[in-house]
Every structure is written in structure tokens, then in C-alpha cells.
């Protein structure tokens with residue numbers, strides 16, 4: 001990219017952006033506000049606000065319980081089939097269910113039950129804490145006989161593929177990693193790791209929370225065993241929208257959920273006293289799904305399918321390359337360092353900037369500069385570049401406003417003591 005650091009250059013990139021019109025499909029109440037947190041809570045699609053009204057008034061208000069027979073019961077599988085189109089999964093392998101955290105438990109337990117003789121679980125210290133807690137909880141429930149090996153990033157940002165491969169041995173039951181890690185945005189080579197784990201007889205569970213809707217995911221091609229991920233981040237599904245889970249076809253006969261609920265039973269409405277798991281992915285559901293949330297998430301998924309993952313990824317790369325060029329020119333001289341790998345094939349769609357005063361800078365951005373990034377301990381300001389609605393001019397603005405926070409010493413007005421939600 002030939003590059004200059006003027007705002008006009010950003011505007012020229014926006015004019016060439018084929019996805020630019022998707023921004024108008026979202027509710028944006030304040031055009032001056034720079035939203036850089038689409039990787040934590042995606043924006044509200046206009047179609048969602050219409051659809052939610054219809055679900056509430058018509059499906060719930062008018063049709064009442066009849067709606068269970070008119071689409072509600074099938075919704076988790078039906079919407080799961082749509083998400084399958086975003087994660088490279090053939091049909092019958094994806095369902096919407098529970099939260100990512102609960103799905104991690106179900107899938108990790110399922111994997112450990114399939115490899116009862118093996119006592120090692122591999123993950124990394126870059127993983128999201130809830131993922132690590134779930135693995136610890138699984139080990140606890142199973143009698144504390146598993147070791148959890150947490151690989152450490154040599155450079156603080158990434159764990160090399162070879163380091164992961166070297167850790168996998170004949171005692172390894174499960175490799176559980178985030179495909180794109182939440183702090184540095186590092187992206188693993190999922191296919192190589194999955195293939196090698198299989199050679200060693202281990203199973204692999206991928207957390208796709210920061211991948212789905214931002215980078216191409218090819219679960220079938222990777223031959224992944226299990227996967228789960230959030231829908232309220234890049235998929236714009238709404239706060240607390242339920243997660244999705246994937247279980248590979250070839251495992252579905254033997255794999256069992258550790259939570260035997262009626263929605264995962266063969267015939268929920270036969271009210272049988274003994275549990276017989278449903279065939280296929282349905283057995284990984286447990287109880288009544290949050291119907292309003294499942295259906296409210298669907299328009300966000302539809303938008304992603306319409307825009308297409310390849311164009312979204314292409315734009316996301318362009319956005320992050322542009323941000324890094326501005327970073328080199330304007331922020332590195334102010335004491336920032338990059339908390340994200342520079343190699344395109346090793347990163348997702350957010351970029352972390354590190355600074356010793358990051359917490360105070362982040363507060364000043366929110367409270368004085370009308371920017372919403374997020375802060376991750378100890379010194380990361382995360383900029384989520386959701387390609388659906390983030391413009392190049394947004395990126396220019398965020399860098400410019402960060403510069404002003406430093407040069408005008410605005411961050412010094414804020415204490416370094418943490419607020420409870422960052």
C-alpha cells in the first residue's frame with residue numbers, strides 16, 4: 001500500500017472500499033464516536049431491531065406457545081446451519097447453544113471421556129481465562145488426575161506452532177486453544193496443529209470467539225474435532241447472545257455431552273424416564289434455548305453471510321495494515337509498542353497497542369475523546385477492527401485522538417486505579 005498519514009488518504013481508502021455501504025446497515029447514533037470494540041460487543045444491525053419487535057409481538061405476544069411448533073424448537077439447529085457457512089462446516093455439525101464457557105465444558109469433557117487413558121491437556125497462557133478455568137474444572141470433576149500444560153509465548157505475543165507440536169505426546173488427550181487469542185490477536189496455524197494432534201491420537205478443541213466473522217475458518221478442512229465461539233462479538237448477535245458449538249461428523253456417534261438434558265434427548269416430548277442421546281449435533285444441546293436471543297442473533301449472521309468472509313478478511317487486513325503504518329509513523333515515537341504480530345497470516349482482526357500508561361490513556365480516550373477501545377491488563381489498548389462497519393477514517397481518527405491524549409497530556413488527569421469493568 002502506498003501510504004501517507006493525511007486524513008484525505010483515509011477517505012480515499014474508504015471510497016475504494018467495496019464493503020463501505022454495510023456501515024449503513026447498522027444503528028449508529030453518534031457519527032463522531034469511534035467504536036473500536038466490535039470484538040467485544042458488535043454493533044446493532046438495523047434488521048435486528050425490526051426483527052426483535054416481530055419476535056416479541058407476533059411470535060410471543062400473538063402466537064404464544066404455538067410458536068414452539070412454528071420454528072422455535074428447530075431454531076438452534078437452523079441458525080447453527082447458517083453459522084456453519086461462516087466456519088467451513090458441512091451440515092449437521094453446528095448448533096447454537098448455551099454460552100461459550102458452558103460449551104467449552106461440554107466439549108472438553110466429551111473429549112476427555114473419549115480419551116480416558118490419557119492424562120494431559122495442552123493449552124497456553126494466551127488463552128481466555130474462562131477457557132483455562134473450564135479446563136481446570138474438567139480436571140477437578142474427573143478426579144484431578146490430568147495435568148494441564150500451559151504453553152508460554154516466548155515473545156509475550158505468540159506460541160510458535162513447533163512449540164505446540166513438541167508438547168503433544170502419547171499421553172495427550174486434548175489440545176484446547178483459542179484460534180485467535182484475545183489479547184495479542186495472534187492466530188494459530190490450526191490445520192497443522194490439528195493434523196499433528198491426530199497423528200498422536202489427541203483431540204483438538206478450537207475456541208473461535210475472536211475468529212468467527214473476522215477470519216476464514218475451515219473446520220472441516222482442518223479436520224477439527226470440536227469448536228465453539230461467541231456470537232456477540234464479530235457476528236453482532238447482541239449482548240449475551242448464545243454461542244455455537246461444532247462437533248465433527250465422524251465423532252458424533254461416540255461423543256457424548258456431560259450434561260444430559262431433555263433438549264439433547266432422542267425424543268424430548270416423549271418424556272421418557274431414561275436418557276437416550278439424540279443422533280447428531282442435537283445431543284450437545286441441554287435445556288430450553290433462549291429463543292429471543294437465538295432469533296435476535298440471526299440478522300447479524302445473515303449480514304455476515306451476505307458480505308462474505310473473504311471480502312471481510314481482505315478489508316480487515318487492509319485496515320490493520322493501515323493502522324500499523326500509522327502506528328509506525330505517529331505512535332511508536334510516543335512510547336507505544338505493538339502488542340500484535342505483524343505477519344498477516346499470524347493475526348486476526350484486532351490490534352493491541354502497548355504503553356506503560358495504557359490504562360490512563362484508555363480512560364482518557366473514553367471520557368474525553370469519544371473513542372471506545374478496551375483495555376486488557378497489564379498494558380494493552382485493544383483496537384477491534386470489525387471490518388463490517390469500521391472505516392479507514394475511523395482508524396485515522398483513533399490514531400489522531402491517541403496522539404492528542406499524549407501530546408496534550410490528557411491521560412495524566414486519570415488515576416491508574418482500575419474500574420471494575422474494563
Ligand SMILES: *Cc1c(COP(=O)(O)O)cnc(C)c1O
Nearest residue numbers: 099100101128178182207209210
Ligand atoms: C469472549 C470470549 C469468551 C467468553 O465466553 P462467554 O461464555 O460468552 O462469557 C470465551 N473465550 C474466548 C476466547 C473469548 O474471547
